[in-house]
Amino acid sequence: MGDVKLLGTWPSPFSYRVIWALKLKGIPYEYIEQDLLNKSPLLLQSNPVHKKIPVLIHGGKPIAESIIILQYIEEKWPQNPLLPSDPHEKAVARFWVKFADEKSLSIWKVFRFSGEEQEKGLKESLEMLEIIEEHAPGLGQKKFFGGDKIGMVDLALGLVAHWMGAIEEVTGVQIMEAGKFPRLEAWMKNFKEDPVIKENLPELKDMLAALKRRREIHLASK
Incomplete structure (x- = not known):
């Protein structure tokens, strides 16, 4: 170990x-x-x-x-691969990993700021979710972005699956309106119900308390 x-x-x-x-x-x-x-x-x-x-x-x-x-x-460690073997599919997956890594940071703007900066973060977050809902390959057709098994794109979007809801509760700002992103909502449910993910998620009540403290610190420093 x-x-x-x-x-x-x-x-x-x-x-x-x-x-x-x-x-x-x-x-x-x-x-x-x-x-x-x-x-x-x-x-x-x-x-x-x-x-x-x-x-x-x-x-x-x-x-x-x-x-x-x-x-x-x-x-x-190539066992249990997180990326497809086909070169084109692998390139597409890497594109969405990069997209998820860069664009999901907008959710942190909703968390860290208030006023105009928070509104900007909300607008960017909604644009990100709309793009994923409409254009992410395989979404809505299979359980995960990479097919029937969790892949690197799913891991990159873990923030959306679990942390976004906690951020909504802490800030009082609704990012993802229920029913507006059905394919993404189905993916979130599948992702969090996977045994490996489910056993390795922070408890919501503990996370809410930690995020609340962190947000207070961020706002006090502005």
């Missing part, structure tokens, strides 16, 4: 992306919780550029940024 370590923080969706990938691959690892208000020497040494989690340490060598970590895990 000591050969693979994960530096993360609870309840970060970016940490959970990596946790899910390791669990799906069956890779044993040691999880090391990080306090981002008092960053450990190991975190600062492992990610000296951004000083952020998650960081995967494999054989003493660190890899930073959740999507890059997922790509590393996929290449290092």
Whole structure:
């Protein structure tokens, strides 16, 4: 177990992306919780550029940024693949992974801000959801973006599946109107009911308390 370590923080969706990938691959690892208000020497040494989690340490060598970590895990441990084998399908999946990673950050604008900035985040979040609902390949036809098994696109969109609802409750801002995104709603249900995901999700009540505290800190610092 000591050969693979994960530096993360609870309840970060970016940490959970990596946790899910390791669990799906069956890779044993040691999880090391990080306090981002008092960053450990190991975190600062492992990610000296951004000083952020998650960081995967494999054989003493660190890899930073959740999507890059997922790509590393996929290449290092090819069992239970997270990407298609067909080159074109793989390229399409990577496009949607990049889209999800970049565009889902708009949901954090709803969480971190109020007023005009929050409205901007809401507008961007709705645009993202509409694009996924209309254009994401396979959505609504199979259980997951990659087919009948969870793939990297699903992991990249984990924030939408579980954290978005908690952010709506904490902020009082409705991002995803019920019934407006039926294909996406079906995917969210399938994703959270998958045994590996279900067993590795933060408890909603604990997450709400943590997000409420974090939002208060963000707003007080503005």
